[in-house]
Amino acid sequence: MTIAVKPRARALRTRDEAIVAAPVLPLNRILRGDCIAEMRALPSGSIDMIFADPPYNLQLGGDLARPDGSHVEAVTDDWDKFDSFAAYDAFTREWLAEARRLLKPNGSIWVIGSYHNIFRVGAILQDLGFWILNDIVWRKANPMPNFKGTRFTNAHETLIWAAKSEKAKYTFNYRAMKTLNDELQMRSDWVLPICSGQERLKRNGAKAHPTQKPEALLYRVLLSTTNKGDVVLDPFFGTGTTGAVAKRLGRSFIGCEREDAYIEVAEERIAAALPLDESALTTMQSKRTAPKVAFGQLVEAGWIAPGTRLFDKKHRLSATVRADGSLAADGIESGSIHGVGAKLQGAPSCNGWTFWHLEHEGEIKPIDALRQRYLLAVED
Amino acid sequence: MTIAVKPRARALRTRDEAIVAAPVLPLNRILRGDCIAEMRALPSGSIDMIFADPPYNLQLGGDLARPDGSHVEAVTDDWDKFDSFAAYDAFTREWLAEARRLLKPNGSIWVIGSYHNIFRVGAILQDLGFWILNDIVWRKANPMPNFKGTRFTNAHETLIWAAKSEKAKYTFNYRAMKTLNDELQMRSDWVLPICSGQERLKRNGAKAHPTQKPEALLYRVLLSTTNKGDVVLDPFFGTGTTGAVAKRLGRSFIGCEREDAYIEVAEERIAAALPLDESALTTMQSKRTAPKVAFGQLVEAGWIAPGTRLFDKKHRLSATVRADGSLAADGIESGSIHGVGAKLQGAPSCNGWTFWHLEHEGEIKPIDALRQRYLLAVED
DNA sequence: CCAGCTTATGAATCTGACG
DNA sequence: GCGTCAGATTCATAAGCTG
Numbered sequence A, B: 001m002t003i004a005v006k007p008r009a010r011a012l013r014t015r016d017e018a019i020v021a022a023p024v025l026p027l028n029r030i031l032r033g034d035c036i037a038e039m040r041a042l043p044s045g046s047i048d049m050i051f052a053d054p055p056y057n058l059q060l061g062g063d064l065a066r067p068d069g070s071h072v073e074a075v076t077d078d079w080d081k082f083d084s085f086a087a088y089d090a091f092t093r094e095w096l097a098e099a100r101r102l103l104k105p106n107g108s109i110w111v112i113g114s115y116h117n118i119f120r121v122g123a124i125l126q127d128l129g130f131w132i133l134n135d136i137v138w139r140k141a142n143p144m145p146n147f148k149g150t151r152f153t154n155a156h157e158t159l160i161w162a163a164k165s166e167k168a169k170y171t172f173n174y175r176a177m178k179t180l181n182d183e184l185q186m187r188s189d190w191v192l193p194i195c196s197g198q199e200r201l202k203r204n205g206a207k208a209h210p211t212q213k214p215e216a217l218l219y220r221v222l223l224s225t226t227n228k229g230d231v232v233l234d235p236f237f238g239t240g241t242t243g244a245v246a247k248r249l250g251r252s253f254i255g256c257e258r259e260d261a262y263i264e265v266a267e268e269r270i271a272a273a274l275p276l277d278e279s280a281l282t283t284m285q286s287k288r289t290a291p292k293v294a295f296g297q298l299v300e301a302g303w304i305a306p307g308t309r310l311f312d313k314k315h316r317l318s319a320t321v322r323a324d325g326s327l328a329a330d331g332i333e334s335g336s337i338h339g340v341g342a343k344l345q346g347a348p349s350c351n352g353w354t355f356w357h358l359e360h361e362g363e364i365k366p367i368d369a370l371r372q373r374y375l376l377a378v379e380d
Numbered sequence C: 001c002c003a004g005c006t007t008a009t010g011a012a013t014c015t016g017a018c019g
Numbered sequence D: 001g002c003g004t005c006a007g008a009t010t011c012a013t014a015a016g017c018t019g
Helices: A015-020 A035-040 A078-102 A118-127 A174-180 A215-225 A241-248 A260-272 A295-300 A337-345 A367-378 B015-020 B035-040 B085-102 B118-127 B174-180 B215-225 B241-248 B260-272 B278-283 B295-300 B337-345 B367-378
Strands: A029-032 A047-052 A103-113 A131-140 A156-163 A189-192 A231-234 A252-257 A309-311 A318-321 A357-360 A363-366 B029-032 B047-052 B103-113 B131-140 B156-163 B189-192 B231-234 B252-257 B309-311 B318-321 B357-360 B363-366
Touching: A029 A260, A035 A078, A035 A252, A047 A078, A047 A215, A078 A103, A078 A118, A103 A118, A103 A215, A118 A131, A118 A156, A118 B118, A131 B131, A174 A215, A174 B295, A189 A215, A189 B295, A215 A241, A215 B295, A231 A241, A241 A252, A241 A260, A252 A260, A295 A367, A357 A367, A363 A367, B029 B260, B035 B085, B035 B252, B047 B085, B047 B215, B085 B103, B085 B118, B103 B118, B103 B215, B118 B131, B118 B156, B174 B215, B189 B215, B215 B241, B231 B241, B241 B252, B241 B260, B252 B260, B295 B367, B357 B367, B363 B367
Parallel strands: A029 A252, A047 A103, A047 A231, A131 A189, A231 A252, B029 B252, B047 B103, B047 B231, B131 B189, B231 B252
Antiparallel strands: A103 A156, A131 A156, A309 A318, A309 A357, A357 A363, B103 B156, B131 B156, B309 B318, B309 B357, B357 B363
C-alpha cells in the first residue's frame, strides 16, 4: 500500500496539461521530505482537513531549522531568544500559508501544541485569515508529574480548530459528537489518556517517536470535522497516527515526513490498521442534513386531517389545520406552522414541529413525533 | 477605606526627591482612569504580582436566541471593541510593557482570556521577555451551551502565568496547592463554577458587570503565587474580585478602572469583605466531582470496537455499536445505549450500562464492567 | 416549611437553502 | 449578494413560585 514517494502533481507541468488533466493527489501516501516543499507540490484547494502536530521545542535547540533550511543554534542567553521566536514564527507562517492554500474553501485545520508554541501558532493563524472555531483542551488523564514541585503539573495540551475563512461552511458533525458524549453537547475540554501501553509504538525496545499522539484524540478530531471519503493532510506525520485513524474511519490521508525511521514505522502501522465496515461507520445524522418533511405532506398523506385542532404544550394557544397544511388562528394572519406559532407568542421565530401538539386519546404529543413516525414509514 | 484617586507617586517629581523618599504606593485603592496612564504613574519594580482580565475582543455577529426563544445578553460594551487585530495588539503591547516595568524582578503576571485574544496575549508576553510558567485552563463546571449546535461548547477559559524573566525566582506555594488538591499536585486544569447566584453582583436587578470572575478563581491564583503582605496590581479591576480576595487573604491590592459605575460597586464590595481566618479557609476547598464516562469514550479509546454486537442479559435483543458510540438495531431508530435499550423493550427508559452486555470468551458481561475498568485506568 | 415545578441566565466570534 | 423563510437548537444552577 503506502509508498513514500515524491508526488508529481501534474499542475507542476505545463499549463495546458494542468487544464486537461486535473492534478492527481497522492492519496494514502507518505511524502518523504520537508513539509513545506512537499506541500508546494500539491494543488490548491484540494484538501478537506489538515491536522498538524508541529515541533513544540523552541528553547531546547537542535531540531529547529529556519525556512531557508539553515540551522538554528541552541539558545542560552536573552539576546538570542528573540531571534529564536522570530525564526519559529517565520517557519510557522510559511507552513501555515501553504496549508491555507491547499485547503478547500470550506476546509478546516487543526493544530496541536503546548504553551511553548501554541500562542504563536494561534496568532499567526488569525493573521493569515483563518477563523478560529474552538480551542480544545486535551486534558491528560495521566500526565507526567512536575517532579521538582516548581509549577502546576502541566496536564494538558491545546488544539486549535480553525476554518479557512470567517464565512466558510465548515464541517461539524454535531450529532455524532453529542452521541459520543452520552447525549450532551461535546465540550471544548476532552479528557483522554496519553498514548501508552500496547498503543505506544516501539523500535528496539525504545519508543519509536517521542511525541506519539493517542489514536483516541485523532478519532474524535476526524469524526467531528470530516466526512467519510474526505482527504486529510498531516504535514508532520511522524509515526502516522493520523493515517492509521483515517484508514479506520474511511478517510483518505496524505502525510509529510522527513525521517525515514518514522516513515517505516508508520507504513507498517497503517498497513495493519483495519477499516471499519460500512454499518459501523454510520454516525448519527443531524436533522439539518436529514431528509425534510413538509407539514403539508403529513396532511396530504392523511396523517393529519384538515380541521384538526393543534395546541401549545400548556394548552393555552390553539390553531386549526387547513387543507394546504397552513394553520388558521383567531386574530392573526394564517400561515405556516412556524409563522403562526411565532406570531401567537409574539416571538421572532418558532419551530412549529416542537411547538404544536396533537391531542390523541387524552395524550398530548408534539407533531414532531408524527413526523418521526412518518419518516420511518416512508424510509426504505 | 478605598478611595478612587489619582496617585501622585513622588517618583514623578524631581529626581532628588525620588532618591530621598521612596515612592509611596497607593495601596488598597482603585485608581480611576485608563490603566496605561495610571500604571505610568507608578514606580518601577514595585509590584509582586499582576492579575489582568483584559478585554477579549469578542467579535460577535447578530443577536443570539436560546432554543426556547429567550434572548442571550451579549458583551456589547465599548471597552471590548477594537478596529483590528493590529489595534488590539498595540493596546496589549502597551499595557503589558508597563506591567513588566512595574513588576519586581521576581514578580509574576497572570492574564486570563479566551481563544479570541489569548494567543495574541501569549505571543506578546513572550516577545516582551516574560517567561511563561504555565498555561492554566479554567474548565467551567456550568458553561453556556452552544445553542445552535455549530461548534464544541466553549467550556473553558485560559490563564497564562508568567515570570518577569527566565531567571526569575518566582513565588509558587507548592504545598498550599497540594493541600488544596487532596494531597495531589495541583494540575494545570482547574474545574470551577462560573460566577452566579449570590456571588454575582447586581445593580437595579441587572448584573453589575458582564464578565465578573468567580472569587474561587482569584483565590487559587493569589494563594498559589503570592505571599501574605504582597502587593497585587489589577489593571482591569472591574467590580473588584481581585481586591476582595486580596483583602480576604491578607494581600494588598492596587486596581485601575475607567468606569465610575464599576468603581462604586467594587468599593462597596471590598469594604464588606472580611479577612479570612483559618477555619473559613478550609471551607473554600473545591468539591471533587465524580468523573463521568460516556459510552463514546470507550469506543474512541478502543475499548469497544465499532461493529461490536451487544446483547441483553438473556441474549434475546441485540444491537451494533457504531463509530460515534450510537447503537443500531433492526426496526428502530438508532440512538444512545439508553434510548435504543428502552425502545427495544418498549420501556420508557433504560440504563444502557447495565442492560447491554458484551460476549467475551464465552462469558457475557455488562458494559458497565468495562466502564469501571476504564475509570480505573484513566484515574489520576 | 418543604417538595416539586417553573423560570432565568451565563465572555457566544451560534443556520442555511433558495430565489 | 441580499432578502426571505423553513426549521434546528441548550446545560448547569439558582431563584422564585405553588400547593
